[in-house]
Amino acid sequence: MAGAAAWTSWDFLQPVAGQAGGPIATVAPDVVPTESVLEVPAMRGYLTEAAGEVVPLYWKCPHLGCKVPWCESSGQFECPCHGSVFNRIGEYRRGPAPRGMDKYEFEVIDGVIVPDTSKIIRGAPAGTAETIDEPPRGPECIDPTLE
Amino acid sequence: MSLIDQIRESTIGRSFWRAPKRVTDRDRAAGHWSNFLLHIYPVKVRRREASFRWSWFLGVTSMVLFGSLVASGVYLMFFYVPSPSTAYGDINFLQTNVAFGQYIRNIHRWSAHLMVLAVAAHMARMFYRGAYKPPREFNWVVGVVLLVLTLLLSFTGYLLPWDQLAYWAVTVGTSMADFVPFIGDTIRAMLIGGTEVGAQTLVRFYVLHVAVLPAALIGLLLLHLWRWRKDSMLDFGTDKASFAPVVAETVPAGDQRILGYVEGSPPVGDRKVPAEEDAVMVWPHLLIRHAVAALTVMVYVLLLALAFNAPLDEMANPTVTPNPEKAPWYFAALQELLFRFHPLVAGVLVPTAILVGLVGLPYFDRNPETRIKKRKVAVATFTIFMVVWIILTIIGFAFRGPNWGWVWPWQEWYGKL
């Protein structure tokens, strides 16, 4: 009986479909900055590019879910919560996050980038080599004395 | 005859007050058996049960705080609708437009913090007293579950005002579930009803907070109290020296039953009862102490609520994480660990190990000794863990500022309650 109750409750309490987001029309690919990022609140993320390819990043920190702000002066993502740092395309640099920032799957439909916020691609684990060569270009926004 | 007495003597009065006036010990005993609330106590307990150092009255304190939370919480429910579009406004309205609204909210908030503190301290006191040893192993386990329920109640309540503090603390807190192997994602999705904290989360936490968890807590509390009565207050069986055998000729069977010494055994015979000098009547000796403890706690809460307002941050905003982002203080130690170690270790393995350790304690520690000097290993281990935990809590609470960087609390204060 307890089993039946647990099983039904489990079923009942699954999140309702559709809660997880969906395709969101954003901007044309030529608007996406190459040395910075474009924040798109509707898709809860940022658009940037690497080697001509659009990178739609989910802004949620893979550590514990804070929103990771972009730091213009250093050209990296720096999480204020526990100091995780990611490069411009969300690859792991340092801090307690276990992996790089997550991305969305996306399509270009009628000349507009359409990320699907229900389809998340996990970032590469911490320790994976970065694929772009962009060391911090200036002072960091978070306290640089943090390890 | 005074008016009260006249009422008591009337037909209606007598149907209500069954107990005789408490003149002799026998009246007092009879008063116990006929009173629903007092019934939870036996008629007599060993003297130590009424002394402060036996329990520091921390269990009673926790219970009183829970009572205060139920009372103030029900009041809050009249004014609160759990939806992101209304919740924050409701709290604001409550504070500014409802008579005593802010005060009731303060009571609820401070009682919640104090209850976490009281329950944790109660556990520590019971540890040092060795109160988890036979026959009380099971009640210790119930106590650990009660602690977990208290933390969950406080955590679910924390989200309800839907301010920045609430939103991000819960985002970070529930993200830990992600790191549970295999089922982490599903657990988190069930808990928050989606992939991010939102409307579904608020309803789920609300239902847990006002119905599921309080009901579970009350149920287990009753079990806890009942076992306390059986295993502790009626425990006359461990310390042989203070017992005198009952002689059938000197204690009539009827009195024995009424005095409650005979739980499930033949009423007369060689059953042992405490020597007279080791037992006290619960009414008035224990009751008065419990009443004083309860009133002290309530006065303290009421004054605290007069002096300090519960904080209300800006409305929750999923697009801006406040800096620093801090969990409620009782999770500050965890947050500090999460800053230093991989989330699987800090967020899953450490809490699991602590829980298993606490639940298993009475079964690992087979040493029957309760005197601290004879339990060096257990006492040292517990104390070290506790001190480390307290230090981490203080660091996380008071010594962390923006970007989780180090700050001296006397220079800048970032602790939030």
Ligand code: HEM
């Ligand atoms: C039956 C018992 C309870 C009921 C009906 C209840 C009800 C409520 C309601 C309606 C709120 C939202 C109003 C507000 O945020 O001020 C709330 C908030 C809260 N509750 Fe409870 N509660 C109960 C027990 C508890 C317990 C046992 C704890 C913790 C030990 C607790 C901790 C909290 C906390 C921390 C908040 C946030 C308070 C604030 O921001 O002011 N509650 N509760």
Ligand code: FES
């Ligand atoms: S949430 Fe970003 S570093 Fe912890």
